[in-house]
Amino acid sequence: MKRKMGFGVVLVMVVALAALSFMPMINTDRWWIRLLDFPRLQASVALVVLALPVLFYFRYFRRMAGLCLILIASALSYHAYVLFPYLPTGSDFPVADCPAGNAITVMVANVKMHNDPDGKLLDMVQDVQPDVLLAMETNAKWNEALAPLTKTMPHTVSHISGSYYGIHLFSRLPLVDPQIRFLAGQEIPQVVSGITLGNGEAVDFLGVHPRPPVPSRPDTTLARDAVLYKAGLLARERAGTAIVAGDFNATPWETAVERMRQLGNLQDPRRSYGFVPTFSAQSWWMSWPLDQIFHEPGFATVSLERLPSFGSDHYPFLGKFCRTAMGEDESVPQADEELIRKAKEVIAAASR
Known part of the structure; x- marks a missing residue:
């Protein structure tokens, strides 16, 4: 028995x-x-x-x-x-060295709004010296704590809110028409900007932090998916070669992320590099990759790195990329009209 x-x-x-x-x-x-x-x-x-x-x-x-x-x-x-x-398959990144004018290092950090800004993140940024820092879940106290970064990263755009969706972009490189935009009718700020590389070329940067898939009203991922689709469409439509980065609140193998990649002709440097979980930094078992840095063809990945915890529930994520010469693989592929139609339907539904 x-x-x-x-x-x-x-x-x-x-x-x-x-x-x-x-x-x-x-x-x-x-x-x-x-x-x-x-x-x-x-x-x-x-x-x-x-x-x-x-x-x-x-x-x-x-x-x-x-x-x-x-x-x-x-x-x-x-x-x-x-x-x-x-999973790590041993594939090497195609570029080991990059001319200084073609390189861009992007750091993504969800600070966790209620986390104590005790200077750990500031010290890490000053040590790593990324060209671009996208900080999310920032509020007034984080705005004050991160203000010293403007000495070395003077080009900024930000939006502070009382919710978990404040966002800051700090850059050593000049920004071109930096904007805070509310994509897909959402009340959540996202960053849309150009960035001028050292070689004088302007590339596009989209910093996104959509809603997570949690019980709410509506209790669907419609709002999250709409922001991701809109980011993919913007990457496709904008003239420059784009980088899309942020806390996607989605794993890279999800259907919504795959559709965003197809919409924007984006590449995921995490493929063949490794699982690299970035959430949760406070749990050994609840661990998956939610923070992403995607790019269009025309960039090659030099390195990817998960940085040490600084007290947030997310690990910072760092990627170094090299702007390569214009090639045939950089052209935007023929649009999948059915995929674009479905994406626009989701965006319209989320906007309502």
């Missing part, structure tokens, strides 16, 4: 975890289904652990245990298919 009860518990856990693993395949924007895309690595580890008691019970309940093993293998295969591009 105890053996049956024990196997019954294992059976329920396997079926539930396998079902949750495949549930993100459903084409829906319900927040809790989209959130299941986050813990794929954790789910894979849990499935491997569950395989051990299943193997133990196999000699007693051969048929049902065999079914469990099939479910575990299927779910693990699906997770492996999704995660493989984001």
